[in-house]
Amino acid sequence: MSDAAHPEILVSTDWVAKHLADTDRIRVIESNEDVLLYATGHLHNAVHVDWQTDLQDPDVRDYISQDQFEALCSRLGIRPDTTLVFYGDKSNWWATYAFWTFTMFGHADCRVMDGGRTKWEAEGRTLTTDVPAFESTDYTAQHPEPSIRAFRDDVLAHMNAGGPMVDVRSPAEYIGEISHAPHSPASEPALRAGHIPGASNVPWGRAANADGTFKSRDELEAIYLDEQGLNPSEETITYCRIGERSSHTWFVLRYLLGFDNVRNYDGSWTEWGNLVGAPVEKGVPDNASEIAG
Amino acid sequence: MNTRLREIAAELAAAPRDFQVELLLEHARDFPPLPDAFQAARDAGLGRIHECQAEVYFFPQVTTESGRQTVHLHADIPGHAPTQRALVGILIDAYDGATPEEVAAIPDDLLRQLGVAALLGPQRQHGFAGVLSRLKHGVAEAAA
Numbered sequence: 001m002s003d004a005a006h007p008e009i010l011v012s013t014d015w016v017a018k019h020l021a022d023t024d025r026i027r028v029i030e031s032n033e034d035v036l037l038y039a040t041g042h043l044h045n046a047v048h049v050d051w052q053t054d055l056q057d058p059d060v061r062d063y064i065s066q067d068q069f070e071a072l073c074s075r076l077g078i079r080p081d082t083t084l085v086f087y088g089d090k091s092n093w094w095a096t097y098a099f100w101t102f103t104m105f106g107h108a109d110c111r112v113m114d115g116g117r118t119k120w121e122a123e124g125r126t127l128t129t130d131v132p133a134f135e136s137t138d139y140t141a142q143h144p145e146p147s148i149r150a151f152r153d154d155v156l157a158h159m160n161a162g163g164p165m166v167d168v169r170s171p172a173e174y175i176g177e178i179s180h181a182p183h184s185p186a187s188e189p190a191l192r193a194g195h196i197p198g199a200s201n202v203p204w205g206r207a208a209n210a211d212g213t214f215k216s217r218d219e220l221e222a223i224y225l226d227e228q229g230l231n232p233s234e235e236t237i238t239y240c241r242i243g244e245r246s247s248h249t250w251f252v253l254r255y256l257l258g259f260d261n262v263r264n265y266d267g268s269w270t271e272w273g274n275l276v277g278a279p280v281e282k283g284v285p286d287n288a289s290e291i292a293g
Numbered sequence: 294m295n296t297r298l299r300e301i302a303a304e305l306a307a308a309p310r311d312f313q314v315e316l317l318l319e320h321a322r323d324f325p326p327l328p329d330a331f332q333a334a335r336d337a338g339l340g341r342i343h344e345c346q347a348e349v350y351f352f353p354q355v356t357t358e359s360g361r362q363t364v365h366l367h368a369d370i371p372g373h374a375p376t377q378r379a380l381v382g383i384l385i386d387a388y389d390g391a392t393p394e395e396v397a398a399i400p401d402d403l404l405r406q407l408g409v410a411a412l413l414g415p416q417r418q419h420g421f422a423g424v425l426s427r428l429k430h431g432v433a434e435a436a437a
Contacts, residue, residue: 052414
């Protein structure tokens with residue numbers, strides 16, 4: 001999207017196709033919801049980073065440590081000045097989650113391939129099952145950005161100050177209906193349903209086209225600025241259920257719409273909806289148009 | 294676990310991680326197509342399991358012949374979802390044609406017993422727990 005606030009962050013499938021062999025300067029990283037998808041076929045020279053098994057600590061509910069992140073980058077042959085291009089399934093939902101995580105840990109040059117796997121495949125481009133191996137590096141992160149992550153106390157303070165928040169879950173989750181069927185435990189259960197008071201509701205997928213690409217800047221401004229009344233100069237927090245869908249919206253607000261200060265609350269509803277004493281708002285907000293779509 | 298599931302588990306649990314991926318992809322490739330008779334129900338959104346990120350539709354049935362109950366498992370997982378196709382495919386492989394009692398006895402920590410829990414990570418294990426719970430409940434209801 002050439003009119004994005006930071007257009008260099010989005011690269012096209014064409015650009016990636018032309019740079020697949022440039023492994024000295026560029027590392028293409030596939031990140032999916034489905035852990036086996038990469039093994040079924042991926043871009044030539046692309047490496048796999050899984051949002052759970054590579055980026056999350058298996059014991060503590062948190063990301064891996066800075067040291068583990070640096071070890072991961074070293075194993076993938078990444079240097080501090082390597083250009084990383086993320087892509088994946090589901091309109092780059094998980095690619096933007098990996099992008100957010102790598103940015104938080106301090107990798108400077110991260111990009112996203114617009115359209116992800118869906119567009120690459122739709123264009124009939126080549127996939128391979130060959131797993132590349134790159135000479136390992138001694139990686140040190142140069143620009144950690146812990147400020148793009150919001151913790152629950154940050155969110156509470158933000159809520160009390162009346163700061164804008166975007167809940168990117170489905171309207172049913174936002175309104176507080178119990179959406180899972182009887183006899184079937186929700187996969188990431190929360191003991192309370194609803195949303196953080198003051199949050200508006202824009203399901204994450206509204207920012208994506210059917211072909212997996214991001215919508216145009218005009219279309220995104222119509223949703224987030226005109227319809228929701230968000231302001232790019234105001235501190236804004238995004239959240240969903242576990243912080244992955246909201247990293248897609250975080251990406252849209254920061255890079256495509258140029259928001260100065262937007263944080264992703266990765267604790268999201270599975271934390272908030274289980275916190276003793278946390279305020280919960282239910283139902284349709286006064287401005288019902290906020291949940292349209 | 295019944296005999297067939299024990300065979301699958303023994304093979305998977307003994308395999309190194311890379312080979313586990315290959316074995317799971319084989320199960321995903323072997324995932325049987327949804328019979329035509331169920332396609333209208335699937336298109337109407339029936340049988341959808343909402344615990345999964347991937348769309349998973351399950352249509353468990355139980356028939357009775359000469360006093361013996363037999364479970365018939367049909368499922369559909371559209372799109373690119375090899376992990377769910379592999380795991381649900383393993384359940385169909387092992388339990389299509391089994392008895393309701395065998396289905397009820399599937400261990401709830403199946404992924405751990407298959408040795409693939411670490412490969413999948415915690416959230417995907419929760420998602421599959423929802424699938425297994427729905428399967429057991431659906432079969433128990435059909436058998437009642």
